[in-house]
Amino acid sequence: MSDQIPLRVTVIGASDAGCAIALKAQAAGHRVTLVDEHPQTMGQMSFDAPWFYGAALPAALMNANAVAQVVLEANPGIFACSEAGVDVRVGTIAWGAFQNGPNSRHIGVPKVGLVSAEGNELLDHDVLILAPGVRDFVPSFRGADLPGVFGVKAGVAFLDLYQCYEGKRTLVLGTSSRAVDFVRRAIARGVEIVGMVEPGTAFAAGDAARDEMAALGVPVHYASALLAAEGKVAVTAARICDLSGGAEMAVDCDSLCLAIGVLPNIEIPAAMGCRMRFDAGVGSWLPKTDAAGRTSLENVFWLSSFANGGADPKVVLEAMAEGGAMGDVQPAPQAASDQGAYLRSWIDALYASGGGAVTLCKCESVTRDDFLGLAPPTYLHGGLRHPQSPVTGPEGTGPRVHQDLLKRMTRVGMGHCQGKRCRDEAALLLSLRFGIGLEAIRPGSYRFPVRPVDLSLIATAEPAGLRWSYWLHDPEPVLE
Amino acid sequence: METFDLIVVGAGIVGLSTAWRARKAGARVLVLDKGATAYEASSRATGLLSLCGASPLEAPLAQEAEKLWDRLDEDLGYPTEWSQKGRLWVAITPAELDELKVTFQTFQRTYDDFELVDAQTCRSIVPPLTPDTLGGLYTRRSGNANPQRTSQAFAWAFQDLGGEIREHTPVLEILAEGGKVKGVRTPQGEVHAASVVVCAGAHAAPLLAPLGLEFPVAPVRFDAFVTTPLPPLFEAALVVHGLAVRQTLRGNIHLNGGPHEWVEAGVANDMPKPVTPLVRNIAKRLIEVFPSLRSAQMLRSWSGILDVTPDQATVVHPFDTPSGLIACSSAGHGFGMAPSLSVALSDLALHGKTDMPVAALTLDRFGKLPKDWRRAWNWQAGNYNT
Ligand SMILES: Cc1cc2nc3c(=O)[nH]c(=O)nc-3n(C[C@H](O)[C@H](O)[C@H](O)COP(=O)(O)OP(=O)(O)OC[C@H]3O[C@@H](n4cnc5c(N)ncnc54)[C@H](O)[C@@H]3O)c2cc1C
Numbered sequence: 001m002s003d004q005i006p007l008r009v010t011v012i013g014a015s016d017a018g019c020a021i022a023l024k025a026q027a028a029g030h031r032v033t034l035v036d037e038h039p040q041t042m043g044q045m046s047f048d049a050p051w052f053y054g055a056a057l058p059a060a061l062m063n064a065n066a067v068a069q070v071v072l073e074a075n076p077g078i079f080a081c082s083e084a085g086v087d088v089r090v091g092t093i094a095w096g097a098f099q100n101g102p103n104s105r106h107i108g109v110p111k112v113g114l115v116s117a118e119g120n121e122l123l124d125h126d127v128l129i130l131a132p133g134v135r136d137f138v139p140s141f142r143g144a145d146l147p148g149v150f151g152v153k154a155g156v157a158f159l160d161l162y163q164c165y166e167g168k169r170t171l172v173l174g175t176s177s178r179a180v181d182f183v184r185r186a187i188a189r190g191v192e193i194v195g196m197v198e199p200g201t202a203f204a205a206g207d208a209a210r211d212e213m214a215a216l217g218v219p220v221h222y223a224s225a226l227l228a229a230e231g232k233v234a235v236t237a238a239r240i241c242d243l244s245g246g247a248e249m250a251v252d253c254d255s256l257c258l259a260i261g262v263l264p265n266i267e268i269p270a271a272m273g274c275r276m277r278f279d280a281g282v283g284s285w286l287p288k289t290d291a292a293g294r295t296s297l298e299n300v301f302w303l304s305s306f307a308n309g310g311a312d313p314k315v316v317l318e319a320m321a322e323g324g325a326m327g328d329v330q331p332a333p334q335a336a337s338d339q340g341a342y343l344r345s346w347i348d349a350l351y352a353s354g355g356g357a358v359t360l361c362k363c364e365s366v367t368r369d370d371f372l373g374l375a376p377p378t379y380l381h382g383g384l385r386h387p388q389s390p391v392t393g394p395e396g397t398g399p400r401v402h403q404d405l406l407k408r409m410t411r412v413g414m415g416h417c418q419g420k421r422c423r424d425e426a427a428l429l430l431s432l433r434f435g436i437g438l439e440a441i442r443p444g445s446y447r448f449p450v451r452p453v454d455l456s457l458i459a460t461a462e463p464a465g466l467r468w469s470y471w472l473h474d475p476e477p478v479l480e
Numbered sequence: 481m482e483t484f485d486l487i488v489v490g491a492g493i494v495g496l497s498t499a500w501r502a503r504k505a506g507a508r509v510l511v512l513d514k515g516a517t518a519y520e521a522s523s524r525a526t527g528l529l530s531l532c533g534a535s536p537l538e539a540p541l542a543q544e545a546e547k548l549w550d551r552l553d554e555d556l557g558y559p560t561e562w563s564q565k566g567r568l569w570v571a572i573t574p575a576e577l578d579e580l581k582v583t584f585q586t587f588q589r590t591y592d593d594f595e596l597v598d599a600q601t602c603r604s605i606v607p608p609l610t611p612d613t614l615g616g617l618y619t620r621r622s623g624n625a626n627p628q629r630t631s632q633a634f635a636w637a638f639q640d641l642g643g644e645i646r647e648h649t650p651v652l653e654i655l656a657e658g659g660k661v662k663g664v665r666t667p668q669g670e671v672h673a674a675s676v677v678v679c680a681g682a683h684a685a686p687l688l689a690p691l692g693l694e695f696p697v698a699p700v701r702f703d704a705f706v707t708t709p710l711p712p713l714f715e716a717a718l719v720v721h722g723l724a725v726r727q728t729l730r731g732n733i734h735l736n737g738g739p740h741e742w743v744e745a746g747v748a749n750d751m752p753k754p755v756t757p758l759v760r761n762i763a764k765r766l767i768e769v770f771p772s773l774r775s776a777q778m779l780r781s782w783s784g785i786l787d788v789t790p791d792q793a794t795v796v797h798p799f800d801t802p803s804g805l806i807a808c809s810s811a812g813h814g815f816g817m818a819p820s821l822s823v824a825l826s827d828l829a830l831h832g833k834t835d836m837p838v839a840a841l842t843l844d845r846f847g848k849l850p851k852d853w854r855r856a857w858n859w860q861a862g863n864y865n866t
Binding site for chain 2: 095097103111122272273379385388398399402408434447449460
């Protein structure tokens with residue numbers, strides 16, 4: 001492919017890795033388009049993907065122009081790309097990606113579907129670089145839908161990106177390095193951190209971070225879990241419990257930052273059909289990639305700090321010019337993280353202390369028990385004649401649990417967030433409850449569009465001359 | 481050697497319902513699927529029961545299905561979301577209105593309870609229809625259900641009776657000996673049975689070919705999507721402007737439509753089912769039909785592959801040789817037909833005969849079909865049906 005310079009390169013996600021490769025590719029003479037969904041419209045923010053903003057969207061976000069300005073200034077990567085001549089599309093969702101393959105041969109040049117407040121277009125590319133960053137891991141607990149509860153990525157965005165953080169006294173769930181980073185930023189903006197909650201007995205981010213938090217005067221509640229966020233119209237307190245003795249206490253706070261972990265955005269490669277692998281370290285399915293970020297699909301790259309260290313842009317650039325897909329034989333990379341075990345310990349603690357009646361799927365209001373018991377949604381006013389188990393297979397032949405079955409029967413993950421908030425906890429609950437490894441649980445399918453998209457924006461007239469017959473085909477007259 | 485009375489190849493709605501009926505009749509039944517239960521066409525369908533009014537050949541079977549649908553929740557013990565709230569065909573352009581009149585005439589040959597209705601009546605049945613609505617064709621009969629729930633209901637009801645579904649176990653070969661079917665070969669070895677029913681959807685033809693049996697089906701892929709949930713708007717199953725549409729009990733608008741792409745299936749291969757940018761065109765048509773849906777969202781799209789027969793009518797064919805082997809294709813409307821189709825398949829497998837009206841649905845009607853029919857009709861893989 002190397003003689004085809006300039007290549008048309010579409011980079012999805014103005015993450016650090018995305019901006020770095022966009023700059024590098026542009027400098028090498030390619031024609032680069034960089035797409036990022038931020039700043040999101042308030043409508044999109046209310047869908048809580050990829051970041052969990054929760055029910056309280058600060059009024060300051062209503063001024064879309066001011067927000068857009070703030071967001072651009074806050075991301076030096078986007079600014080640099082723009083200066084370098086990259087075609088930068090912010091506030092633009094890459095809702096799908098299409099290329100010819102088995103059973104779909106009419107796509108022509110590979111393309112990405114883009115949609116923004118102005119409408120939608122299909123953008124052709126030679127190389128697709130997926131660098132879509134991370135989403136919040138959102139555990140369930142009582143009161144999780146109260147205004148004032150948000151994920152750590154959303155919290156950092158409120159603080160530094162949108163600069164409209166409204167909390168005064170914030171409790172932080174988790175002692176991961178993400179949590180520590182959030183605490184630092186919050187304190188720098190004058191927010192009081194009333195405590196951190198940790199189900200284990202050690203500070204997850206290590207002793208140095210523990211000492212730093214102590215020096216900042218942040219109390220840490222060890223061997224504890226969150227029972228509930230409390231408040232009538234917004235968070236006014238958090239109830240936490242001691243995991244060993246069960247003693248409960250209320251912590252006075254007006255906001256709750258869920259900083260247990262973040263997970264890579266994998267919906268585009270998964271929905272495109274990239275081959276995936278379960279990474280126990282990260283606690284997530286990831287596209288298989290080689291060191292240059294190549295996936296199993298031709299000229300599609302996936303860059304993530306979770307997989308290939310964000311891959312050296314120089315290496316990616318060379319691989320782009322070479323073209324192709326990753327080879328078949330690739331050693332599975334060493335787990336780069338111990339987040340998987342940490343997420344599990346949290347869900348274990350929340351499930352043990354909170355029980356089965358807690359709402360797991362916020363979009364469809366389904367409890368943990370109803371999920372695990374495959375109960376039909378309440379609006380069907382009926383049950384199952386006999387109890388059923390989600391475990392459908394013996395060990396050895398294939399996945400033992402298909403999360404799609406649970407999705408279909410209980411609707412967990414079928415709502416407007418498409419499982420972005422609950423699917424990982426749902427898998428962990430299945431794993432804990434039925435003693436099955438996460439790798440034997442086939443995750444629910446990802447589907448385009450990767451964000452809900454207004455029909456008015458995505459609607460497009462069909463090509464002139466296309467015959468659109470209802471159902472299959474006019475019956476053929478050949479049989480006499 | 482494991483031996484069963486009946487092996488059903490394919491855990492789609494047709495295979496599962498057949499297995500349940502045969503198990504209820506006392507047979508030892510094994511269902512094998514290359515993947516998971518109802519992962520193919522049966523979980524991707526829109527969920528309308530077609531009355532097949534334009535096809536005198538299979539309308540009787542559709543009428544039997546309609547009766548059985550009414551008691552399915554009760555029979556199975558699991559909710560299917562079946563609601564018999566009628567069907568409405570709507571025209572929003574003059575050309576569509578002309579087509580509708582022709583459809584009405586053909587339907588009248590089969591049914592007498594269909595009526596041409598004016599735009600106002602259409603909009604009273606389905607209030608959000610565009611003011612451009614010109615007229616419709618309506619029957620109180622028939623309805624729609626949730627394909628995923630229904631397929632799973634058959635699976636559970638079958639397992640409740642002690643039936644076994646083996647997932648991730650592809651059938652690589654159908655075994656026959658001395659003119660009789662003997663069983664199947666899987667990667668885990670042979671399994672034997674006196675009868676084998678092939679409910680393998682798109683894969684039936686390549687599975688039967690090594691026995692020298694020609695099974696004329698052409699697989700096709702096409703797109704579907706749902707919107708975010710909306711308040712209750714309408715209950716009838718709707719065909720309009722090149723789309724098949726229903727509103728689910730949860731409130732999502734669920735639809736399919738658009739050009740269909742012919743594809744090729746192997747014996748037991750995993751077939752990718754990518755959606756295409758055609759979903760944007762489907763969205764356009766949807767808001768032409770329902771202008772108020774402009775502000776709703778496309779939530780989730782997918783595509784599915786189904787098997788089409790040359791005359792687009794169901795095939796139920798018990799082979800003479802090898803005896804004990806039965807193959808079926810539901811020709812793109814197997815979801816609605818499964819309740820009665822399964823009675824026929826189970827009867828034929830266990831007793832060699834059935835009261836269900838399927839005698840006209842054998843392969844015998846294709847005697848004059850040219851060998852290269854797919855090529856001659858442009859139904860080859862890669863072509864659109866336009
Ligand atoms: C988008 C869409 C909308 C539709 N809408 C409607 C509708 O509104 N109404 C309607 O009536 N119909 C509709 N249909 C058609 C309907 O879904 C199918 O006709 C029906 O599901 C067919 O059921 P089946 O069991 O024959 O096939 P499938 O559900 O495809 O099941 C076949 C099974 O066989 C398995 N299999 C295949 N080969 C092998 C092998 N060698 N070994 C083991 N297992 C094998 C497959 O894995 C699969 O699970 C729609 C279809 C689609 C795709």
